[in-house]
Amino acid sequence: MSARNAAIARGGRLSPAPRVVSPLACRTEGRAGHVESYFFRANDPRAPRALWVKATILAPLASPPVAEAWFIWFDATEPAGKTLAKRETVPFSSAHFGLDGIVVGPLELELGRQIGVRGAIEHQGRRLRLALRAERAVGQASRPLSLYPISGLESGPFPRSKLLTPEPQLIVSGEIEVDGATLALSDWTGMLGHNWGEEHAAEYAWGQCIFPPERDQPSAMVEGFTGKVKVLGRSTPWISALVVRRGEEELRFDRLIDLWRQQAELSAETWQLALVGPGGEARLEMSARERPLVCLGYKNPDGHLSYCFNTKLAEVHLAVQPRRGPAFELYSPHGGALEFLRPAPVAGMEVL
Amino acid sequence: MKLSFVETMRGWLTLEDHGTHPLSFHLRAEGDLSGNFSVRGLIALPPLASEAMLSGTLQIAPFRRSISYALDFVADDGRSLCLVAAKHPSIFAPLQGMTEMPVELHGPGAAVLGRGTMRFALADLPEFGASFLWRGTEAERRLEADRTRLERRRLIGASA
Numbered sequence: 249m250s251a252r253n254a255a256i257a258r259g260g261r262l263s264p265a266p267r268v269v270s271p272l273a274c275r276t277e278g279r280a281g282h283v284e285s286y287f288f289r290a291n292d293p294r295a296p297r298a299l300w301v302k303a304t305i306l307a308p309l310a311s312p313p314v315a316e317a318w319f320i321w322f323d324a325t326e327p328a329g330k331t332l333a334k335r336e337t338v339p340f341s342s343a344h345f346g347l348d349g350i351v352v353g354p355l356e357l358e359l360g361r362q363i364g365v366r367g368a369i370e371h372q373g374r375r376l377r378l379a380l381r382a383e384r385a386v387g388q389a390s391r392p393l394s395l396y397p398i399s400g401l402e403s404g405p406f407p408r409s410k411l412l413t414p415e416p417q418l419i420v421s422g423e424i425e426v427d428g429a430t431l432a433l434s435d436w437t438g439m440l441g442h443n444w445g446e447e448h449a450a451e452y453a454w455g456q457c458i459f460p461p462e463r464d465q466p467s468a469m470v471e472g473f474t475g476k477v478k479v480l481g482r483s484t485p486w487i488s489a490l491v492v493r494r495g496e497e498e499l500r501f502d503r504l505i506d507l508w509r510q511q512a513e514l515s516a517e518t519w520q521l522a523l524v525g526p527g528g529e530a531r532l533e534m535s536a537r538e539r540p541l542v543c544l545g546y547k548n549p550d551g552h553l554s555y556c557f558n559t560k561l562a563e564v565h566l567a568v569q570p571r572r573g574p575a576f577e578l579y580s581p582h583g584g585a586l587e588f589l590r591p592a593p594v595a596g597m598e599v600l
Numbered sequence: 601m602k603l604s605f606v607e608t609m610r611g612w613l614t615l616e617d618h619g620t621h622p623l624s625f626h627l628r629a630e631g632d633l634s635g636n637f638s639v640r641g642l643i644a645l646p647p648l649a650s651e652a653m654l655s656g657t658l659q660i661a662p663f664r665r666s667i668s669y670a671l672d673f674v675a676d677d678g679r680s681l682c683l684v685a686a687k688h689p690s691i692f693a694p695l696q697g698m699t700e701m702p703v704e705l706h707g708p709g710a711a712v713l714g715r716g717t718m719r720f721a722l723a724d725l726p727e728f729g730a731s732f733l734w735r736g737t738e739a740e741r742r743l744e745a746d747r748t749r750l751e752r753r754r755l756i757g758a759s760a
Contacts, residue, residue, distance in 0.1 A: 464753060465650075528610070529610070529622075531622075567612075567620075567621060567622045567646075568622060569610045569611075569612075569622045569624055571721075571723075572742075573746075574624055574626075574642065574643075574644030574650075574651045574746075575610065575621075575622035575623060575624040575644040575645070575646060576622070576644065576646055576650070577621060577622065577646040577647060
């Protein structure tokens with residue numbers, strides 16, 4: 249008998265049942281001072297090309313809310329590969345954010361049992377059209393992922409910006425048409441993430457990578473962050489967390505407060521992380537060197553801009569000493585999503 | 601008097617020409633009061649050995665304040681390698697002396713391929729202590745299960 253049923257049987261007072269919120273549920277609640285983002289990415293495991301689409305909400309403190317659709321196509325294949333990036337802004341009232349799906353201007357995200365992505369844009373004479381569907385990977389690897397050690401951090405006041413990955417491991421198929429050339433996708437790796445909060449985090453590096461199965465090794469995924477948040481108006485030191493899923497096993501390095509067990513180094517294009525946690529010890533290196541990088545301007549509700557530098561083609565090295573079981577390493581030459589949020593732009597780099 | 605125990609150590613090893621990599625071994629040692637033990641178990645040192653059987657020797661020499669390991673294994677590419685290591689217990693640094701161990705990786709002809717440090721996690725101490733006293737501990741069962749799994753995978757691979 250559950251504690252709730254036992255309480256009913258005893259005739260005791262019953263506290264309200266905890267409200268279960270879907271990881272996909274929109275958190276805006278119509279208030280000013282809110283940002284929210286749903287983002288989907290798909291990577292070709294065989295070549296350096298990837299798609300990133302975002303549906304975002306910006307509810308400024310002093311003006312009506314808007315919704316934005318972002319399309320970014322990363323292509324580093326030789327000889328013709330070229331990045332394409334476009335943003336479209338529409339009034340929030342014309343957009344739809346529901347558990348069944350999201351529609352923002354030309355972007356449609358189908359959620360629920362099946363995940364689909366559709367959209368088409370034109371930009372400076374170039375054209376991108378998407379018709380994708382995604383299936384969840386089999387087993388535990390596909391269950392929603394939180395990098396926080398306790399669920400209260402997803403709903404409480406701290407930190408002010410929240411991060412969840414409702415779909416950490418997807419298998420993507422369908423078609424992408426770029427400048428008239430149609431690409432048929434087969435077994436691309438993908439994910440769907442969800443962020444929200446009163447504002448964007450002060451500064452962070454975030455990364456995610458899916459490693460397809462190899463020889464007798466199961467598929468794996470790593471996701472983590474190093475960030476600074478504001479407490480009483482002051483920035484904290486770097487705080488990091490990492491989760492590794494390999495087959496049915498999950499290794500967590502997410503204590504957050506044990507800063508003496510965390511070593512993080514961020515440069516303009518690289519992120520290195522060494523963590524000790526309940527799962528053992530892990531070292532992650534992600535690099536955007538010589539990879540296409542885009543800069544997105546993220547507006548905060550108070551009007552100031554944060555600058556998001558992002559590639560979906562990062563090189564990834566992961567080395568893990570699990571608490572139980574043999575040490576292992578994973579490598580991806582161009583499968584990593586790597587994002588830096590910074591307070592200032594880089595001179596000469598176009599801001600989308 | 602026969603003695604046996606199960607031990608796990610983890611660390612990092614820098615290969616002369618190929619960066620730093622995680623290293624772990626899980627072994628069972630059997631010996632007697634002379635301090636000479638034979639060992640067998642599993643070692644992982646990616647990318648050289650994703651997971652390999654190991655065998656070798658362990659010598660406890662209290663008067664020389666030394667616990668030395670020589671662990672032989674075969675890399676994924678078929679090379680015979682040996683992990684050579686020694687702990688040096690000291691009354692001035694008992695914890696460090698018993699839990700930290702410099703290691704060298706030797707290739708054919710005793711060429712040194714890499715160096716690193718391994719550590720014994722204090723969280724493993726109860727399991728380690730129990731393995732001295734009883735046979736069939738959880739650590740021992742896990743080791744045997746992993747060895748069986750690896751042997752089965754090797755046989756399937758060889759017949760494929």
